[in-house]
Amino acid sequence: MSSLRPAPTAIRLTVASWWRCGRSVSGPRTPSARDLSVFVDSVRRRVVRSGQCERGQRAISMELHDTSEIPSVVELNVGGVFYTTALTTLTKESDSQLAAIFNGKLHVEKDAKGKYFLDRDGVLFRYILDFLRNQVLVLPEGFRERERLRHEAHYYGLPGLEKAISEHSDSPTSGKRSAGYITVGYRGSFAFGRDGLADVKFRKLSRILVCGRVALCRDVFGETLNESRDPDHGMSDRYTSRFFLKHGFIEQAFDMLQEQGFKLAGSCGSGTAGGNAEQLKPGVDSEENRWNHYNEFVFVRE
Template sequence: MEAAQDVGGATVRSVVELNVGGVFYTTSLSTLTGEGDSNLAGMFGEKSSVERDAKGKYFLDRDGVLFRYVLDFLRNKALVLPEGFRERERLRQEAKFFGLPGLEKAVIEHAESPAIGKRPPGYITVGYRGSFAFGRDGLADVKFRKLSRILVCGRVALCRDVFGETLNESRDPDHGMSDRYTSRFFLKHNFIEQAFDMLQEQGFRLAGSCGSGTAGGSTEQLKPGVDAEENRWNHYNEFVFVRE
């Protein structure tokens, strides 16, 4: 049977399920309260209460992605960040909020490390599904590109390094592995040139590309509300970028 502890009139079991800014974690109460003088320990202490979300998880209104590094530090008493980590200042703010001076010091030391300037090699594939729209109702025959979503495939740490906050990870929640690959990321914007600029700024170059062509000859029955003219020009393109 799990041990339990009273927190502000509520019972917190030794295994704690958290919702941190929409990202879910499972950890132990001893990990969360390991730094006895920290604000985080105080949140789960006898005189504090933590709100629960609709599923009963304890809710912290903080950056859910960065909280993984807070937990890693509490578990291992050391800070290990992925290659090319670009959010050190934000992680430092999280360390301040949770009252973890040891983590804050480790973040500063990591930023001053001479190895920070090195960029790891690797590949990133960017793809998009798009179409062309046309002028109607007597307007000029305007043709312009429409993108529904820009997909990103590659090593997770590398994708985060390049695209930062513009990377949407909602379709691929973290699985706890520090060096894994995914094909389920996409960007929060629909500007393919912006994605190319970000890759170029990080030292990537185009290695290859391919496209599906359009569906101009398709006779398939369309779903209600789908524009037949636009559907004729649906296409998919992929671009492979490399940093050596």
């Protein structure tokens, strides 16, 4: 450290207790950490011999342990997210920012509960810890925060993790993935009536349908897949045409397919409007009905 800070208040109070026991500290100034270390060594020897002021000796021992030692199991508060890990994990990369912090080279604050506080992204810190533990980067399917994770790795001084993130993002189809087809379709129109505007007619989708092998659809769309209309909940190797998405954004579906290595193989579209004399259901706008259409897109992963 470039300079020594004054001893913490608790230590100054402990030194004052030694003063009351008849021991002396040079001068009225606040002792520095070096003064305290020399003072404690000399006083402890005298206390052991004399057996006096045992309470003051225990207080100094406790304060020295709290301010100079980091436990082997470390509790962290990273941006409001709590972690518990080994000190050896945090200091594994000797040239990293974390190693500098927990080797005592850099100062780190504690929160109200005594946990070491780092003002960084708490959610992404789990991937930092996983890499330090295993020296391997493992990201979940559909992970979309690679750039933010790369920034965190740069802050913590982990070039190995930065390289692993770059290699992972440059090869989105890396790893063993099953080949197959997924068909995405939707029926749409343009918003008229109460939801429409005089000069702009926005797209209006009723539902995005998903067809294909069940395991493949679940792998791609995850929690956004609605399976409530599928009557057969058997094996995942079966095929279905009864899935649909919980959202109405066709581009989001395309993004998820692209991230999983799918490419567009073909598409088709057609109008679904009936004749002008067709009887409309109550609440159906005639203009919206006129512009009804159905589009279908076939994606493949080889």
